[in-house]
Structure formats: C-alpha cells, structure tokens
Amino acid sequence: MNRQLYFGVDYIPESIPPNEWRMDLENIKKVGFNTIRTGVCAWPTCEPEPNTYDFGIYDKIMSICKDIGLSVILTVPQNLPSPRWLLEMYPESWVVNHRGEKGHLRWPYACFNHPGLRERSALFIKEYVPHFRDHPSLIMYQLDNEISYTPEHRLGEKLSFHCYCQNCLKEFNRWLDKKYEGKERPEVKRQTATGTISREPIPFSDLRPIPLPDPVFCTELLWVEWRKFQDHVITMKTKWLVDEVKKYDEIHPLTSNMMIGSWTLLRNHDIFDLSRQLDFVGTSSYTDVTKDYDIQDSANLSIARSNAKGKGWHVLERKGVPLKSLNHDIFDANGIMKTGDNRRVITWSWRPVAYGARSLIYWIWRLARPNDYSFAYPDGTLATEFLPAIDKLSTGFQKVYPHIAEAKPYPSEVAILFSKSSIHLSQKSGDFNIPEVPSQAYTGSFATLWDNRVQADFVDEEEVRKGILCNYKVLFAPFLYVIDEGIAEALRKFVAEGGNLIWDAESGSYDKEMYYYKVPAGGLDQVMHYQAHMPYGEEKPQLSLNEDYGSLAKGSVLKGYAWWEEIEVLPSGRAIASFSDGRPAIVVGQYDKGTTMHVATDIFRAYLFDRSMETRNLVDSFLTKAGVKRPISIANIGADEDDRFEATFLESEDSTILFLLNSNSMKVQPKISLNLKEKECKLKDLIIRQLIPSKTEGLKVTFDIKIDPYDVKIIQVSAKLT
Numbered sequence: 001m002n003r004q005l006y007f008g009v010d011y012i013p014e015s016i017p018p019n020e021w022r023m024d025l026e027n028i029k030k031v032g033f034n035t036i037r038t039g040v041c042a043w044p045t046c047e048p049e050p051n052t053y054d055f056g057i058y059d060k061i062m063s064i065c066k067d068i069g070l071s072v073i074l075t076v077p078q079n080l081p082s083p084r085w086l087l088e089m090y091p092e093s094w095v096v097n098h099r100g101e102k103g104h105l106r107w108p109y110a111c112f113n114h115p116g117l118r119e120r121s122a123l124f125i126k127e128y129v130p131h132f133r134d135h136p137s138l139i140m141y142q143l144d145n146e147i148s149y150t151p152e153h154r155l156g157e158k159l160s161f162h163c164y165c166q167n168c169l170k171e172f173n174r175w176l177d178k179k180y181e182g183k184e185r186p187e188v189k190r191q192t193a194t195g196t197i198s199r200e201p202i203p204f205s206d207l208r209p210i211p212l213p214d215p216v217f218c219t220e221l222l223w224v225e226w227r228k229f230q231d232h233v234i235t236m237k238t239k240w241l242v243d244e245v246k247k248y249d250e251i252h253p254l255t256s257n258m259m260i261g262s263w264t265l266l267r268n269h270d271i272f273d274l275s276r277q278l279d280f281v282g283t284s285s286y287t288d289v290t291k292d293y294d295i296q297d298s299a300n301l302s303i304a305r306s307n308a309k310g311k312g313w314h315v316l317e318r319k320g321v322p323l324k325s326l327n328h329d330i331f332d333a334n335g336i337m338k339t340g341d342n343r344r345v346i347t348w349s350w351r352p353v354a355y356g357a358r359s360l361i362y363w364i365w366r367l368a369r370p371n372d373y374s375f376a377y378p379d380g381t382l383a384t385e386f387l388p389a390i391d392k393l394s395t396g397f398q399k400v401y402p403h404i405a406e407a408k409p410y411p412s413e414v415a416i417l418f419s420k421s422s423i424h425l426s427q428k429s430g431d432f433n434i435p436e437v438p439s440q441a442y443t444g445s446f447a448t449l450w451d452n453r454v455q456a457d458f459v460d461e462e463e464v465r466k467g468i469l470c471n472y473k474v475l476f477a478p479f480l481y482v483i484d485e486g487i488a489e490a491l492r493k494f495v496a497e498g499g500n501l502i503w504d505a506e507s508g509s510y511d512k513e514m515y516y517y518k519v520p521a522g523g524l525d526q527v528m529h530y531q532a533h534m535p536y537g538e539e540k541p542q543l544s545l546n547e548d549y550g551s552l553a554k555g556s557v558l559k560g561y562a563w564w565e566e567i568e569v570l571p572s573g574r575a576i577a578s579f580s581d582g583r584p585a586i587v588v589g590q591y592d593k594g595t596t597m598h599v600a601t602d603i604f605r606a607y608l609f610d611r612s613m614e615t616r617n618l619v620d621s622f623l624t625k626a627g628v629k630r631p632i633s634i635a636n637i638g639a640d641e642d643d644r645f646e647a648t649f650l651e652s653e654d655s656t657i658l659f660l661l662n663s664n665s666m667k668v669q670p671k672i673s674l675n676l677k678e679k680e681c682k683l684k685d686l687i688i689r690q691l692i693p694s695k696t697e698g699l700k701v702t703f704d705i706k707i708d709p710y711d712v713k714i715i716q717v718s719a720k721l722t
C-alpha cells in the first residue's frame, strides 16, 4: 500500500538527448511529481542485437531517479516495438492485418502466437528483470504497453483489431477444436464466384488455406468465437508475462495499462479477464479534453474501480494538459490548440483518486516533436502555463492521500452487466453493423444511475455465472443481446431470491448458438413477463405512462432512441406504459421474491443524449422500490448543468471521505445531506484543514459548501454512511 499517491509522468529517454535527462528528471521533481513511468520502448534499446544486452540507458535513468527521489514504474516491454532483429530472425512472426499485409509499420511488432516471440521475450525478461529488481527506486512493473492488438493506426476500423497471421489462424483452429470437441463446429459461408454468399455452409476446418474470418462470410457464431479467441490471446499473453516476470521477482506488483474507454470497449482485450491476471488493475484513461466534463470518463473509472475489487488500482496514462492537435494525429501535429481552462485538469485528476486510484501518471513529460500531451517543449523548457494546476494538485494530494491510503470504495448496491458476447456480435458487418451501440447503452445506463447519485459496479458474464449478483440489489442489463443458459439461470436465480432486474429492447435476442430466438432467450420470458417479436427501427419512439409509477405521474412521456419492440405481455406482468400506437412499452412484474422491468425501446441510449428528467425519475423510482440506499442528496447546486457536479466516496475503518468535484466554469453552492449510521459526526475539509459547520438531525447531517470553478472539496466525515 503506497503511503503517497504515485503522481507522475511518462518519460521516454530514447527520444531525448542523454545530457538532458538529469535536467528533465529534476524538473519533473521540482514541479511536484514523485514518480515516472518509463521503459515502454526498452526491448530494442536494451537488446540491440540478439543476446547482447545493454541496460546503460535505464541504469542511468534509475540512478538519477534514486539521487533526486523519484519512484519508477518500469515497463516490461514486448510489443512497442519489438526489436527489428526479431522480425528479421522470424519474418513470419510479424503481425498481419486483415488485408494480409504486414501490420503496424510504425511500431513493427511480432505476434504472440509465434513461438519465436515467446522464446526471445522470455530470454530478454530473464536478463532485464533480475537486472532491475533490486533497484531502490523501482515500485512496480507495467506489462507491455496498452496490451491489445493494433496492427495499424486506423483504430476505428474494426477488422484492424485482429491479427490474421498464419499462427493466429492455426491457433484459432486448434482452440475451436478443443472448445467444440464432440460437437458441431461453427461454419463459414461459402463465397460464390460472383461474390454472393451461398446458403450452404462449409466447415471452417475444411478450408485451405485457412480463411480470414471476415464478418461478411462468417456465421454469427464463428465471428463471435473469432473475437473471443482474440480476447483469449491477449489474456494468455498477459498471463504469460506475469508468469515470466514472477520467475525472477515475486516482490514487486504487476499491472498493465489496459485501455478502458468508450470505443476501446469494442477492442479485443477483455478488461475483466485481464484484470483477473494482474496483481493490480491499471489503465490508460483519457477523457475528452474539449469538454468540461464527459460522463464516459466516470463510467470508465467505474469499470476500473469495479475490477480492482477494493484493492486499489493505477492510472498509468492520463492527459495532464488541456491541449488538442488540430488534425488529431498525435504523431504529426500540424497545430496545437488549447481547449478550455487549464483548471479543468484539477477535476479530471482528482476524479480517479476519488474512485480509489493509487497512481496518477500523465502522458507525457516531453517528446522530441511538438505534441499536445507534454508539460515541456521539444527543447525541454517548461510549459509554465500548466504548472499552477499541477502545483495545486501536488499539494492537495500530499495533504489528502495519507487519509485515504487505506480507504476502499463505498460498496455498490447496483450492478451493470457487461456482455462481451453481445459486444462481439454487434461488431459483425451487414445489417448487424452497429459498433457504437454497446458503449452508448452502457454509458447511458450508467448515466441514469450517476445522475441519481447512485454508484454502480460493472460486472461481466463470468462473474455473473459464478454468482456475483448475490452482492447486489439491482441489476441493469442494457444491450444484453446474447443470453446463454448460464447467464439465464443466474438472472432467474437473482430475481427469484429478491433481486431487481431492469433491461431494455432486444435483450436476449440471441442464444449462445447466436440464433435469433424466441425473445427473451433462455426461458426468461417467464421472469420478465413478456415475449417479443423482431424490433423495428423508429426515430425516437415515444412512450407514455398508463398509471402513476413512483415519482412519475400518469401521462408522463419518455423517449427511446432508434428502436421499438412489439411485445406481448404475459398474464403475470403489467404494462405500465404504451407507445403512441397503444402497444405495450414498459412491462413490470414480480417473479418469486424479486421484481423486473422491461422497457421495449433503447431507453438507456436515449438518455445518454437527452438526459430526460422523466427517464431519470423512472430509474429513481425503480431503485426506490428496490430499496437502494441513498447516502447523499444534493440540492441547490446553482449551476445550469448539475450533471457536471459529482459526489463520490471512499470508506475507511471509521470514517468516510467525501469527494465533491465541480466541473463547471462557475462557482457552485450546494446544500448537502448525508445519511449516517451513527448519530454524531464531524466534517473536516482535508485541504484547508478546517471543520465545516453542519447541522445534525437524527441520522442526517446537512451542510452548505462553496466550490470554485473546476475545483474540488475533499471532506472527512467522522462516521460511516448508511
């Protein structure tokens, strides 16, 4: 457990003249940082030729860090880039893109499925880790960099998330054989001479050469399996790196900077499965720097926090300056523009800490080219305009961190189910080409909770199969297209035992064979009290309530986004809302001890864009009926957009740390009430170290507070919240 927040920057010595390293590191220390992350490019540097090791650069960097008192998070590199000699030694190890070309020419690297890479990487780790493991500045290892497959810089192109080399295809074939032993394997549709797809499928294994699993020619099942296989490769690679490093160092913890972000949800690295391989969750965490606040940022940090399971976690890359390249290509900036107030960095730096992060590392101190990420210019001089914010953060972290070092996140009563199968299916081409939908659905459902001041965990399918839902009162299952028997049984049991389940249109459309099915799949029609037909596209379908529901009055109007579903309500359910043509739109019901709600349109996606008060109240009423506790209520924020004001908690043995983050460009003056477990409590501002006047009535304490634009208050409450 670190006694201070690891607050720092990334440093790439290969891109800086050696006689300037000391100046840079001294500047890093001087402006208030205490840590660097380094070594992402270290393999080619430290093994310039096969079996010739030269650790001089990093010896020097580590030694300066020791002299001046900087901690070091050292990368155990593999793919950014792989050494050139490795790719020459094993030309067939080079990653291959979907067009059959060598992929990622800027950072050439070798595929994990090539045995040559593993052999050479193991030899390197055997020299590298023992060389640095006893260095006093070393605090932790980061495994590789942004561990996933990216053959080229076209990140938006979904096929570019996979490696199509012969080793991957052969390995995929073996993986399928094992998974489908004794069963019929998924198939590829035959492409005819005219390019159309024959209805007659052919077994994948009969094709020579092994074909590219192109989404157009795959069956749904084969496509989902191909994507699951790619997830599996990245997880295996991570597990492999963990095992190799632990052979030589069992003391220093291992993390990696996974990419947890909106569109990276669609990538092939399974954040949940990867988290299970690491000592600590780590993430690259970039937010939209053109906005004061982006709720996606809070959703991403919640995914990291959920996966950390109370252990603390690390932000290994975050942006520390509000700059943006005009052409949006970070490697060839034609111009750099400042977007908004420098003080934005205050809230976007405290936010991960408020979610339990134990490091905050910014990308990057300095690069040789002009770029929109640096604190220093290419010649090393300081970009002084950004330093007041860093100074303020550094001072704040020093004062507050000792009080939160042992704290854990406040336990959530609500979970959001993250379905990797559904995401994979959504990435298929043709009429199922809806890549952006999953992240909108997850973020939208998160927003309905966050705006109601309710913290949610994210859980994945494997955790649900293993019974994690018994920890929660409410489950949101947005975008749950694919439901297999294991998930269906876990959801049925959750509701039967008193859980409360809410989902929206097209849930359970596909069974595990990826067949469009009786909806919902897995016998859940009895639990959810409806059956559905194919959904229809419609712009923003409207639904209105047929009766009062919680705080919503009869006649209230809610909106969907792009779809509505024709549903038949079973006798055990009740339609509480109808579409404008009178068809049922929301079905509620009881199943054994629990309750359910199905909304027959994509209401969570709609909420992300319209933030309608009616949808917020619908969710609030569902949560209230389910008995979800509300530790905090906030009134009179005084800014136009109260969704830019956040409150979150950490819990320690006998107190609660309350973080109030104001991402508005104006001062806010909220009135805050906390529901306590004990009758008395004191409130202390941990930054200015003063008591805050408050009024206690029974188990409720109320106080007023002023928070400047883009500022934070961190308050120690000497009691636990209910």
Ligand SMILES: [Zn+2]
Pocket (backbone or CB within 6 Å): 095, 096, 111, 112, 113, 163, 164, 165, 166, 167, 168, 169
């Ligand atoms: Zn490959």
